Amino acid sequence: MSARDEILGRVRTALRDVPGTETPADVAVDRPEPRPTTHEDVELFAERVADYKATVVRCTPEDLPTHLAAALEGVPRLLAPADLPEDLRPADAILDEQLTTAELDTVDGVLTTAALGIAETGTIVLDHGPGQGRRAATLVPDRHVCVVRTDQVVADVAAAVARLEPTRPLTWISGPSATSDIELDRVEGVHGPRTLIVLLVG
């Protein structure tokens, strides 16, 4: 017998006590509803992202270029996804046209957009669609500058899950990379970007 058939057989034997007529829906699940998003959530999002020791900059579309330039200071080699909107893209950015991993390791920072932001947890979600780059692009460089529009902020995790498309690769980011593995003392900055700057526009 194949391992598959044997394991499925063992599962069915183990579940002899479950009535044959029972369906999954018969096991009732009562869960909290997603909370509707209000404009206070933008403020909450900014606060909670900052709690993780990320830098949050609130700005209008008009003053975005100034803040963007400031966020990219000290980044001599900046990576940008090839499909990053042109109005965001600094002239000297290196476009990610399938750079090798070794090449990625030579850039100093990366600039992307995001799919959405979650207020309650201060989380940015990338679904690696246009402007967000492939997964490695926001991982290997040491600084990640991420532009999030205020209309992309949702209230909570349930609202985020409802909006996201699971067939896309997803990266949920809550602050810079961190560890608490030594005496449970939190340290920001291990393998992922050690600096995370969020420009919250709108």
Next chain:
Amino acid sequence: MSATFLGTPAFPTAARAALADTQLRRNLAHATGTIRAKRAAVVGEVDEWERLRLAGAALKDRTLRHLDTYLVQLEESLTRAGATVHWARDAAEANRIVVDIARVHGTDEVVKVKSMATAEIGLNEALEAAGIHAWETDLAELIVQLGEDLPSHILVPAIHRNRSEVREIFLREMGRHGKAAPRDLTDTPAELAAAARAHLREKFLRAKVAVSGANFAVAETGTLAVVESEGNGRMCLTLPEVLVSVVGIEKLVPTWADLDVFLQLLPRSSTGERMNPYTSMWTGVTPGDGPQEVHVVLLDNGRTDVLADEVGRQALRCIRCSACLNVCPVYERTGGHSYGSVYPGPIGAILTPMLRGVGHDTQLDSLPYASSLCGACFEVCPVRIDIPEVLVHLRTKVVDAHRGEPKVQNLAMKAASWALSDARRTAAAEKVSGAVGRVLRGTKRRAPGGRGVLGALPGPAAAWSDARDVPVPAPESFRAWWARTDGGRRGNGGAK
């Protein structure tokens, strides 16, 4: 290969050694105290926490009660998304599958994301035996691996080490396995983390094959999720060409929308954060992004035995947050190694014996007793596993498995049964006990409340009295008092 560390003695013996280690107790008290406070703060922020817990438990029950349906659905979803699905009855079969995949790609190393399932099956040892180095990339796992040590906590396997011990291990070992630690390394956690970053980066950049577990596997979509903090998970899940994920069959959730409940429960219970720094989700292969060859190994290794136990089944709801370890008064004092398993603490005390079976191994049979049944573990469990209930259930199974064996306790119980089943014999026993009580009434040792207690008993009873106060027998039994005073109506109604 198994979930148990070879050669660990039964819990009471292992715990005695751990209790004598003051450094260990200091490290553990500090770490568990810190994490308990963090968890309590972020759980307190969620108004509907109890409703979330109930939802988490119900979703897992739904999955487990229809696990065959969901496993078949997951297999279809994964296959449709371009992943290759393997099934492994036990540890040896799972290890063989991973070794074979690594060999096909001609590599002599793999990078690993922290994974309880691969620790349980002893994958690293199996890979080493096949000449393939398995590099652990989680900071705590790296500390354990470089220190040739054993993990002692689900979330923070090196919780028993303090910063100066970590520094010594890094200075001594890193150079033997790759990039050495800087010679002027101090013991500040930030510097230690930076040393790990530098040491592991070359391994991430060159590895062809990565091995992971998964926190969740969505049957409906074939999506796998890994929840982490450091970015080592993202490195492993993204950079290598080939990704193998070993997933216990209890890791399933039915639908994509169900993930929401668990993504709220897990980080708050585990690291005491509103959300962990990184969560990666992937569904098979994404052209042009991440590994282009994706394998998923669905692992049984005793899980169907747990499923077959109607009381114990709830242990399969576990999402490996480790909140139960952090609140457990026994874990806090004895540490993880005493449990002799990759699953320590309260959850380990029920999961390990059920995965491996009770009644055939002294060490496994000792685990359900490694608890005071205080219930703190149940209180914090995000999926409401009634660990005390399962502990008591397993104690019954252990006793049943050893019924009739010539043990001191069994003999004592037999003697008690003989004496108590006959009024005259009971009266005779009471006379003896009353006489002993009168002789010993002047004993100096007192329990709280004033009752006299004895120290260690001699002979085979020593094992029992070792950790318990033996009360001095009453000078007069209740029945003797009743006969003497006609139930208090005659003479001096007071006790003798």
